[in-house]
Every structure is written in C-alpha cells, then in structure tokens.
Amino acid sequence: xxxxxxxxxxxxxxxxxxxxxxxxxxxxxxxxxxxxxxxxxxxxxxxxxxxxxxxxxxxxxxxxxxxxxxxxxxxxxxxxxxxxxxxxxxxxxxxxxxxxxxxxxxxxxxxxxxxxxxxxxxxxxxxxxxxxxxxxxxxxxxxxxxxxxxxxxxxxxxxxxxxxxxxxxxxxxxxxxx
Amino acid sequence: xxxxxxxxxxxxxxxxxxxxxxxxxxxxxxxxxxxxxxxxxxxxxxxxxxxxxxxxxxxxxxxxxxxxxxxxxxxxxxxxxxxxxxxxxxxxxxxxxxxxxxxxxxxxxxxxxxxxxxxxxxxxxxxxxxxxxxxxxxxxxxxxxxxxxxx
Numbered sequence: 001x002x003x004x005x006x007x008x009x010x011x012x013x014x015x016x017x018x019x020x021x022x023x024x025x026x027x028x029x030x031x032x033x034x035x036x037x038x039x040x041x042x043x044x045x046x047x048x049x050x051x052x053x054x055x056x057x058x059x060x061x062x063x064x065x066x067x068x069x070x071x072x073x074x075x076x077x078x079x080x081x082x083x084x085x086x087x088x089x090x091x092x093x094x095x096x097x098x099x100x101x102x103x104x105x106x107x108x109x110x111x112x113x114x115x116x117x118x119x120x121x122x123x124x125x126x127x128x129x130x131x132x133x134x135x136x137x138x139x140x141x142x143x144x145x146x147x148x149x150x151x152x153x154x155x156x157x158x159x160x161x162x163x164x165x166x167x168x169x170x171x172x173x174x175x176x177x178x
Numbered sequence: 179x180x181x182x183x184x185x186x187x188x189x190x191x192x193x194x195x196x197x198x199x200x201x202x203x204x205x206x207x208x209x210x211x212x213x214x215x216x217x218x219x220x221x222x223x224x225x226x227x228x229x230x231x232x233x234x235x236x237x238x239x240x241x242x243x244x245x246x247x248x249x250x251x252x253x254x255x256x257x258x259x260x261x262x263x264x265x266x267x268x269x270x271x272x273x274x275x276x277x278x279x280x281x282x283x284x285x286x287x288x289x290x291x292x293x294x295x296x297x298x299x300x301x302x303x304x305x306x307x308x309x310x311x312x313x314x315x316x317x318x319x320x321x322x323x324x325x326x327x328x329x
Contacts, residue, residue, distance in 0.1 A: 006236035011214045011243070011282055026227045026234050056221070063222045064252040065210055068189055068259065086191040086264035094266060095255045099221075099248040115228070115238070118247045120275045128267040 036116040036177035037151045039107065040141050047138040048104050049162055052092050054080055054131050060096050068093075073131035083131060092129040097137065097159045097169050104137045105155055105175065115178035119152070123171040134162040151177045193263030195292075197302045197329045205290030205306065207257050212245050214282045222246055232282075242283065247276035250286065250310045250319040257288045257308070262325045274308075274321035285313040290323070301329040 008019040054073030061071050070085035071093050083090025098121060106116075129135065136159070143154040157171040186194075195203075214230055216222065223229025223246045228238055235243045251274045258266045280286060287310065294305035303326050310319040 006232045008231065008233045010232040022231065023233075026231055029225075029227065059219070059221045063216050063219045064249055064256070065216070066252060066256050068256070070189065070259075087267070091267065093252065093255065094259065094270075095248065095251045095272070098251065099246075102248075116226075118276065120273075121251065122273040123271065125267060125270045125272065128264075 034110070036106070036153060036175060037144065039110055040144065040153050042141050042144055044141040045138065046104050046107055047136060048108075049134055049136050050097070050100055050103075051134045052096070052129060052131060054083075054090070057090070057092055057096065057131050060099065061093055066093060071131070085128070087128045087130070090131040092131055092133075094125055095123070097129065097135060098123050098157075098171055098173075101137055101139060101155075101157050101159075101171065101173065104139045104157075117176045119174045119176045121171055121173040123169060123173075125169055126167050129161075129168045135168060136160050136162050153177060189260070189263075191263050193259070193265060193327075194261045195304065195325075195327055197327055199292065199304075201292050201295055203292045205257055205261050205292075205308075207288035207290065208253055208260070209285060209287045210253055212249075212280050212282050212284045212286060214243060217243060217245050217249070217282060222249065230282075240279070240281075242281040244279035244281060247274070247319065250274065250276065250280060253286060253288050253310055254290075254308050254319065254321070254323075257290060258306075258323055258325070261290070262304075262327065265325050265327050269326055271324040272308075272321065273323075274319050276319050278316060278318050280310075280312070280318045286310050286318065287313075298326055301327050303327075 008022050057071055058074050070091055073083045073090035085091045139155045139157045142156050145152050153175045155173055159169040160167050218224050218230025227234035230243050290306045290308045293307050296303045306323040308321050308323050309317050311317045
C-alpha cells in the first residue's frame with residue numbers, strides 16, 4: 001500500500017515560492033538539531049533577561065486571541081499607552097513568562113532541540129507583572145528521568161524583576177525529549 | 179449561538195467568583211479554534227515545525243501539526259481571569275498536564291469545577307479542577323488552580 005505524501009500547503013494555501021521558503025526554513029532547523037536529553041545535565045542553570053515590551057505582550061495575546069484590555073500597553077492608532085488594569089497600568093497575561101521559559105531552557109548558544117515536547121507545568125503566580133518590566137528567567141535542571149520508556153527533563157524556574165527583585169513566578173516544568 | 183445578550187460586566191476587577199460561590203460550581207469557559215496560522219506565529223510555535231508544518235508533522239508520525247501546550251494554558255488562564263479577576267494574579271497556582279496533543283483545526287473549549295474551599299484569614303482559597311477538551315470531548319490538558327478570594 002502506498003501513502004500519499006503530505007504537502008506543505010495541506011492546511012493553508014501557498015504558491016510554489018512560499019512552499020520552497022518553508023521547506024528551506026524547516027530543513028535549516030533539522031540540520032542543527034540535537035536531542036534535548038543529550039544537551040542537559042542535572043544542575044545546569046540557564047538565565048536570560050526578557051524585556052516585556054508592549055508589542056511583545058500584544059503578539060503573545062493575539063496568538064491566543066486574548067483581547068482583555070488589561071494587557072494593552074499598545075493599541076493601533078495610539079501606539080504606546082499606559083493602559084489600565086486593577087493594578088494601575090497594563091499588566092502581562094498570567095502565563096506569558098511561563099511560555100518564554102522555553103527560550104531559556106533551550107540554550108540559545110547551542111543547537112536547537114527539535115522534537116522535544118513540553119508536557120507539564122506547576123506554576124505559582126506571586127504578583128502581577130507590569131508591561132514594560134524586564135524580568136530575569138532562571139531555569140535549573142533538577143532531574144532527568146525515564147517513565148514508560150519516555151525521557152523527561154525537569155526544571156525549576158524563577159522569574160524575577162531585574163530592577164526591584166520582585167519574584168513574579170516560580171514553576172516546576174517537564175520537557176519530554178526524543 | 180453565543181447568547182451574548184447578557185448585561186453582566188465584562189472583565190470585572192474582582193471576577194465572577196465570590197467567597198459564597200459553592201463547591202461544584204462550574205466555570206464558564208472559552209472556546210478557540212487551533213488555527214494553523216496562529217500555531218505557527220513567531221512568539222508561539224514557529225521555532226518547531228511540528229507546531230505548524232503538515233509535512234514535517236506527518237514525517238514525525240503526527241496526524242496533523244500540534245499546538246504548543248502553552249496555548250492551552252493561556253486559554254485556561256483566560257477562563258481563570260474571567261472568573262477570579264485580579265485575584266488570579268496574586269499568590270495563585272496553576273498546574274497543567276498536557277495529556278493529549280491538540281491538532282490543527284480542532285475546536286478547544288476550557289472547563290472548570292470548584293472542588294474545594296479553604297477558609298483563609300481574608301476570605302477563601304478556592305481549588306478548581308480545570309481542563310481543555312476538543313469538540314468530541316477528548317481531554318487535551320488537565321490540571322488544577324488555586325486562588326485566594328477576599329470576603
């Protein structure tokens with residue numbers, strides 16, 4: 001039995017040049033990929049600072065069709081604005097920094113680990129994050145384990161304000177690796 | 179139909195839950211379509227073709243590109259902010275386990291049921307079972323939330 005190959009444009013229309021650009025991008029990722037399991041040792045600590053600009057917050061929120069005005073420090077026509085929320089100015093959606101932990105766990109100086117899957121998080125939200133803050137996301141690898149023939153890497157994460165030290169979020173999270 | 183004729187406040191500062199809300203109360207969720215263009219946007223899944231490229235996903239043995247789990251967490255958090263308002267941003271907890279992949283094109287709805295109320299000095303700490311499921315009722319993400327609400 002033969003199976004029909006899945007086309008790059010199977011789920012959205014593309015012209016040939018768009019499909020070629022897509023394949024080139026994907027092939028470029030594959031060429032520099034390493035299994036995550038092999039990249040991480042228990043005790044590894046990675047940390048990076050992230051500026052939570054109004055535009056970044058909007059891009060995150062638009063991706064999940066989240067239109068709560070509390071998160072708007074940027075609006076079309078007005079551009080930058082203070083925004084309003086129960087805490088004064090615009091704040092960051094509660095799970096935004098958790099999403100960006102991924103960018104810290106995958107050391108950006110090493111080959112990217114395509115094929116890893118985020119499987120679990122247990123997050124404590126300590127305080128609202130104002131839009132415009134710069135946060136330090138620190139992740140420590142605390143365990144590597146195998147469960148039902150699958151390999152997992154566990155991290156503990158802390159997100160703090162770079163200027164005033166406020167702890168915004170702490171989290172335990174697992175990545176399943178090929 | 180959405181039935182969006184209600185006069186209740188949208189995005190209320192204190193949410194919709196009060197200290198008197200009983201155990202067993204069901205949270206009204208949100209619904210989203212796992213849209214391929216959003217799944218592959220730069221701040222979401224662009225870094226991993228499994229999240230947006232049908233050809234790559236098929237070669238990986240997937241029936242279709244899969245959403246990043248964090249998109250489900252964001253949907254669930256949206257529901258929690260609707261119900262707990264500002265309280266969700268202070269001393270709360272949200273745990274999510276991604277138990278099944280969300281495939282491109284699926285319609286995802288979020289759900290929550292209050293399972294426990296614990297008295298605190300200022301009010302009540304609620305425990306809520308939360309989950310996200312597709313249009314066939316298949317659970318994709320399951321977890322728990324804890325939030326303090328003042329009296």
